[in-house]
Amino acid sequence: MGTHVIKMPDIGEGIAEVELSQWHVKVGDLVVEDQVLADVMTDKAMVDIPSPVHGKVIALGGQPGEVMAVGSVLISIEVEGAGNLKESDKPAPVAAKETPVAPKVEAVVESKPAAPRTAPVCQGPVVAREADERPLASPAVRKHALDLGIQLRLVRGSGPAGRVLHEDLEAYLAQGQSNASAPVAAAYAQRHDEEQIQVIGMRRKIAQRMQDATQRAAHFSYVEEIDVTAIEELRAHLNEKHGASRGKLTLLPFLVRALVVALRDFPQMNARYDDEAQVITRLGAVHVGVATQSDVGLMVPVVRHAEARSLWDSAAEISRLATAARNGKASRDELSGSTITLTSLGALGGIVSTPVLNLPEVAIVGVNKIVERPMVVKGQVVIRKMMNLSSSFDHRVVDGMDAALFIQAIRGLLEQPATLFVE
Incomplete structure (x- = not known):
């Protein structure tokens, strides 16, 4: 029998260290080739570390939440044959320690003898x-x-x-x-239980990014009400006619299209701000980040070159990326490089929200839920489908007037859907 040492791999992009987010195995477990051993967190994505060998886990090289250097010993596995253990790779004593468990107080229930829980x-x-x-x-x-x-x-x-x-x-x-x-x-029954959850991995990255964004950018939000009756009628018509052959359309690809068209007149919104170098970079390509909730937290996969996509192309890409993000399979490239972000909570979208910027971007467009309300149209009270856009901007780069005009341009495009496709 020998020992096979797996070191923290070089994940690329000049990354010198990563955070050990979670172990999927423990000392004594039998593992097989390609089985996921651990999750590690880079600045951009969660990465699975698979086993290259069959064997038995004999030592772990770190604790969840620990930042480890690329090339450090991650895990040691007992294998058939000589293995690859070198003198310098022998695990440090910390590897033999048990993984600490957050203290937890079990529920204590006081019940009458006649009615036990x-x-x-x-x-x-x-x-x-x-x-x-x-x-x-x-x-x-x-x-x-x-x-x-x-x-x-x-x-x-x-x-x-x-x-x-x-x-x-x-x-x-x-x-x-x-x-x-x-x-x-x-x-x-009464409950008195408590559980402490360590903030590590994706949750820690989200916390750091949100804190950094709110501290560095001068946020301001603007809310605009939109009549989406016409765009919803068009969406229903297209789904009825082409849904079976091209796939169903949600509202998101229409919003992506509206962003693309509106940005032609407001290029200052499709930009990144390097506040250290004091440089604003406006981009011609529209790479739309679509905020997506996953089991490990908020992720923002990117629909690249939205300006060159049709409605169905955008819809297919949004669906593919959302599935990958929710399953933890989105790559680093798919989670980076956005120029403007679209965020929506769908049916739970509420009336108003104040989204946090996805730095270094300068604009994020938030979508609230659609509700039917009585509205006055040409002197008549009619039922219309209404929706708010709650959007945030970096006031260091974007003036309030420009933000309002930008969102009103999106409103005009959605309320008159034909203009989305007029060149």
Whole structure:
């Protein structure tokens, strides 16, 4: 038997160090070739580190949240044969330490003797984990388990490296719920539990970028109401006529098209500001960042050269990028290089929002939800589909008047959809 040492790889772009975001394995685990061992975080994206060999994990080279230099020992695996261990690669003592677990206070429930709390009891296979062992699971799964009154350490995970998924929670309940009153009892029981979550990986990068953006840029927001009745009628017509052959259109590709057309008259919005060099770079290419929510946090994949795309081309690219971002498969190139950002919460878009700039960009256009409201049109009260655009700008670069005129230009294009396609 020998030892195969895997070092932190050179991810490119001159990156000298990365943050170890999460381990997918622990000491003693058997791994196979191409199995994901860990996630590391660069300034731009989350990167999976796969195993090049079959073997058994014998040492981990860092803790989640630790910043590691490229070339440092990431993990040591026992393999058949001689392995590749060199004297300089022998793991430091820290590798043998157990991964620290954030302290957690379990719920303490005081109940009357006649009405004890009833919890789900699993009658199917369960996992025998130590009481202080923290199973792998996303924050959404942990919250779901907490809401259901399930102890994650008792649930068998079907995901990679034993990760607990939403369907595992449902399977646990289906197998082990002893009576229908358990969820009701849990819903009305007192809870005193606490959980500390370390801010690492993507969440730390998001926090740093948001803090940096609000500290460095002089934000101001502008909100404009738009009648989207006509554009929604056009969208419905195009989907009915071409949806089966070309794919369904959402409102987003129309908004991308409106940005492209409006930017012809407002090139100062399609720009990046280097505040250290005091240089504004206006770009001819329109690379639209589309803010997308994923399990690990907010990501902004980029629709490149939107100025050269049709509605369906934009729609297909938005869909592809959103899927890649949500699945954690978006590449660094797909998450960088935007010149202006479009952000939308869809049906949850609310009435008004104040989006934070995606530095070094100088403009971000926020889309609120569509609502039907009575409006006065040519002296008559009619029902119209209305939507707000809540947009933010960097006041160091963009004047308030120009921002208002830019958003009003987008409004005019959307309210008269034919103008989107008139050259």
